[in-house]
Amino acid sequence: MKKILLSLTLMMAVFATYAQTTREIEDMNEENSWLKLGLNMGIPVGDIGDYSSFAFGVEVAGQFMRTDNFGLGIASGYTKYFANKDLIDAADFGAIPLGLMLRYYPEPSGFFVGTDIGYTFLTGDIATDGGFYIRPQVGYHNYDWNIFAFYNQVFTKGTALDIQTIGVAATYNIRFK
Structure with a gap:
């Protein structure tokens, strides 16, 4: 499943990039690049749903519009997973993703699709240090805001449970100058 999701993501990125005129990094300006700051829940x-009942976090990403429709960037943040209060020995834990952000925007304002792929570092009392993650998303965007739904999965090693989350997020675009 990991290989299929990764292959589809990379294929989407390649088709979107080569289907249009591309910009070089030295062409970066306030019209095609921005910092995204926001919140997610x-x-x-x-299985992790038995251990944690809610997740809340902050988002941070830098995005460069490689073409008029395809955005590329780096995504990170911090999400805290709150332990299920019904479990006596349960403890909160955190997730710090570091990944590549890929977005496809069919129009300058409207719906978009994308994914983040990379590695998530886990903190707190959890059986693993982290693992590969993928975070497909669909949402609405305009010049200033992005509001989206996402599915996030962290693939952990060994006997640790994969961490799966369904949620919503909103980010504000701060233009680079």
């Missing part, structure tokens, strides 16, 4: 699902 989600519900853990799957």
Whole structure:
């Protein structure tokens, strides 16, 4: 499943990039590049849903519009997973993703699709240090805001549980100058 999702993501990026005129990094300006800051909240699902009842976090990303429709960037942030209060020995834990952000915007304002892929570092009392993550998303954007729904999965090693979350997020665009 990981290989299929990664292959589809990379294929989307290649088609979107080569289907249009591309910009070089030295062409970066306030019209095609920005910092995204925002908040997210989600519900853990799957086996981790028995351990954690709610997730809340901050988003930060830098994006460069490689073409008029395709954005490329770096995404990070911090999400805190709150332990299920019904479990006596449960403790909160955190997730710090560091990944590549890929976005496809069909129009200057409207719906978009994208994904983040990379590695998530886990903090707190959890059985693993982290793992590969993928975060497909669909949402609405305009010049200043992005509001989107996402599915996030962190693939952990060994006997640790994969961390799966379904949620919503909103980010504000701060233009580079």
